[in-house]
Amino acid sequence: MRRTTWLTASTIAIALLAGCGNSSNGTATPQTTTPTEPAPRTTTSTPKTTPTRPREIKLDGKNPCELITPQQRARFGFEREPHTGTSKTYKSPECTFNTNAASYTITTVTAEGVEAWRTGGRSAQVDEQQPIQGFPTLATTLPDHPVYKDSNCGIVVDVADGQYLLSTIQIIRSKASELPPKCEAARQFAEAAMATLTTTA
Numbered sequence: 001m002r003r004t005t006w007l008t009a010s011t012i013a014i015a016l017l018a019g020c021g022n023s024s025n026g027t028a029t030p031q032t033t034t035p036t037e038p039a040p041r042t043t044t045s046t047p048k049t050t051p052t053r054p055r056e057i058k059l060d061g062k063n064p065c066e067l068i069t070p071q072q073r074a075r076f077g078f079e080r081e082p083h084t085g086t087s088k089t090y091k092s093p094e095c096t097f098n099t100n101a102a103s104y105t106i107t108t109v110t111a112e113g114v115e116a117w118r119t120g121g122r123s124a125q126v127d128e129q130q131p132i133q134g135f136p137t138l139a140t141t142l143p144d145h146p147v148y149k150d151s152n153c154g155i156v157v158d159v160a161d162g163q164y165l166l167s168t169i170q171i172i173r174s175k176a177s178e179l180p181p182k183c184e185a186a187r188q189f190a191e192a193a194m195a196t197l198t199t200t201a
Helices: 012-017 070-076 115-119 173-178 182-200
Strands: 083-087 092-098 102-109 125-132 135-141 152-160 163-171
Touching: 070 182, 102 182, 115 135, 125 152, 125 182, 135 182, 152 182, 163 173, 163 182
Parallel strands: none
Antiparallel strands: 083 092, 092 102, 102 163, 125 135, 135 152, 152 163
């Protein structure tokens, strides 16, 4: 099933896709520190059907940096230590990993549920995706944004009531050919984090 939602305001580009929590970068270049993000806004239509979770996995107390194992870090090409922080937008822990081609961020969002994307007012296009590990999944993009339309994608995984896992990628546009399409790359990162989460929860 696929659902697309168009929203107002292009400022969310940063909040969503650059690392979520001061996570809005002014450029499409990965950063080792987390930038400032505007408050998210959303307007969406109600989906015809919503996948159900196979179980609930609470994110309270989870360290997002630990959701990417050393083996997974090597597979993605992360050679530097990740940067930890707190997302001001989502009021939740986040961890950012950098390569020479992109910046990847995992945010363990505990201050709101996935319904914020389904029925709220975020400035993004929201598309239903195939579930990850059986958990309902959305992709968020900014197709009309002059900078972020080609370089940013967020993957939202509904893991518990009032909580979700957020995987975002910001690609250096000159390096885009070195990576899969932006949402595929963000999904691969989300799949890695979910593989760890489901085996350790």
